[in-house]
Amino acid sequence: MNGLVPADGTPLLIGGKLVPGGSGVFATINPATEEVLGHAADASPEDMDAAIAAARAAFDDTDWSRDHAFRAHCVRQLRDAMQAHIEELREITIAEVGAPVMLTSGPQLEGPVADLSFAADLAESYSWETDLGLGETMGISSRRVLRREAVGVVGAITPWNFPHQINLAKIGPALAAGNTVVLKPAPDTPWCAAVLGKLVVEHTDIPAGVLNIVTSQDHSLGARLVEDPRVDMITFTGSTNTGRAVMTGAAATLKRTFLELGGKSAAVVLDDADIAGAAGFTAFSVAVHAGQGCALTTRLVVPRASYDAAVEAAAKAMAGLGAGDPTKPGTICGPLISARQRDRVQSYLDSALREGGRFATGGGRPADRDRGFFIEPTVIAGLDNSATVSQEEIFGPVLVVIPHDGDQDAVRIANESPYGLSGSIWGTDPERVERAVAGVRTGTLGVNGGQWYNADAPFGGYKQSGIGREMGVAGFEEYLETKLVATPA
Structure with a gap:
């Protein structure tokens, strides 16, 4: 279709490499014409396993989570790469999502790409440590420091309606906060996610395994991501019924879940x-x-x-x-x-x-x-x-x-x-x-x-519309753990 989409379909991004899907390819359809646009890699269970392993290794074995300035640099590189290819991305978005062209100047494309700046800036300006001062317990005086640290491996499962906005509202803060990510996008809009892999590999310094993109028409791969004990957190946007299934799957390992679900506003x-x-x-x-x-x-x-x-x-x-x-x-x-x-x-x-x-x-x-x-x-x-x-x-x-x-x-x-x-x-x-x-x-x-x-305003709901907030400082902090360190005064 254009330079971001290979003739034989968009590949997966696993461990820093663009690779074919273990289950072949599947078609993506233009909803305005019902015509086949092309194909995307169809990941296998083994591909998802490899993506999770790559994300786990990148978090455990590198200093990605501790180098705030480098992460901000990488997120800005992704923003710049997307902006440099904005017309190609616009063409893909209109064709694959059926998004009216006027919306691509706002929330369907250009808006969320620009919003990556907020996540990058926050990585540099955020108060990663807070001095709680002296405290005394049973006659022992200690100095307490509150640290905020990345959760770890984040599994992101996203829908098809605003793919760039939702993908980037998860990827941007999660990476900026120091996590590694496995993204499983909706099979209706695989290209909008998969083309990021080419941009990451060719135009950013994001280390291998930090971001992995796994397209598939097999919905059970999302369940694998939810249930895998190597994954520390799931961030999910979709229907309330599927959100319940995500909570159930995550319960076995008691992993953190962010859920942005349905509405009838x-x-x-x-x-x-x-x-x-x-x-x-x-x-x-x-x-x-x-x-x-x-x-x-x-x-x-x-x-x-x-x-x-x-x-x-x-x-x-x-x-x-x-x-x-x-x-x-x-x-x-x-x-x-x-x-x-x-x-x-x-x-x-x-x-x-x-x-x-x-x-x-x-x-x-x-x-x-x-x-x-x-x-x-x-x-x-x-x-x-x-x-x-x-x-x-x-x-x-x-x-x-x-x-x-x-x-x-x-x-x-x-x-x-x-x-x-x-x-x-x-x-x-x-x-x-x-x-x-x-x-x-x-x-x-x-x-x-x-x-x-x-970008600076938190979004989320009450009741069965979800748990947690996305975007803003509150959305950034969804991807952080709290650690208290006490030393003798």
Whole structure:
């Protein structure tokens, strides 16, 4: 496809070498056209074993974890290499992910590449040691020093929806903190991860075994990574059901787990807000990248008296977007990642009709798209918060509009979910807005369109949306252990 992708497919990165997969290759598909783009290495169990062994040796037998300045240098080299090849990476991302081209200037590519700077800078500026001063226990006076050290070998398992953002939000901090990494990306988007191997080998001083990339269509390799006693930590982003399996697999060795899981976030609109503005903004955000984002506000909770106006405004915004070619600059809603995902979203739309809902716009495959995994941006009306589409994560361009009977009821509805990842509050009275912000149990909240995403801002959820935080200083510290050293005073 381009210079980053070999003619016979992208290889694995194991122990500092680019190697073929022990199980051959597997195809990667363009979700907008359903055409085969090319092939990626299909790792075998033996390949995963070799990657873990390489990461273990690199952590145990080198000074990688102790040389903070060198790690910062290496992370910046990776950033620079990606920026030097940004147009090739953009081409891969649009084709393999189905990401609209406009998003590659932000969170689908350029944003997370630039965010590597934050991790590199933090490796140099972080307080790795803290003097706790003197302490006395049973007449013995000791000087105490608190050290922060790398956890060890990190297994990173990532999804397909924002592959660069999620891969780099794990790789960057984990490496900068002194860990070694085995990355197992989703089989739907193997190239976005595998091309990093070529950049690492050819353009960075990252030592052999520090970063290993294992692409495979065999999901059991992720379980091997989770269960292996040589792995000290698992960082996982994906569905809540798979997150439960990760916790179960990690329990045998009591390894640390970071989990960023599902969401069914609510946009709570108070009765003093600009109803049409809030509805239109929310509808637009849900259509971005075909709704394939865990933190999108896919429930619009509006005053009952303004319900019809909110539905109309949301439908108008979504109908104006449509579902289109991700290579076109004006496209907001591209395809879903696969036929399997398109069929899953369609099954939710069918359930909405069975349960008494109606489509204010959308509801199925676009009439003008006979190829590609497209679903029209859809607004569902006529259901309450107990409906299937109100409770379960759809992961498509689908917005459910739900009525509320006052501020307290709106907060109740927002919290009446197993998830607690994100959300938004819309209103003009500062006291009422603050009460709603304090009442909604979720990890991130935007107020009146405020944007919370940034490299220095921690991201994660309450309840079944996960454990821990990614990004920011809090995300960096997920990859650190705490050691207290006491010496005689």
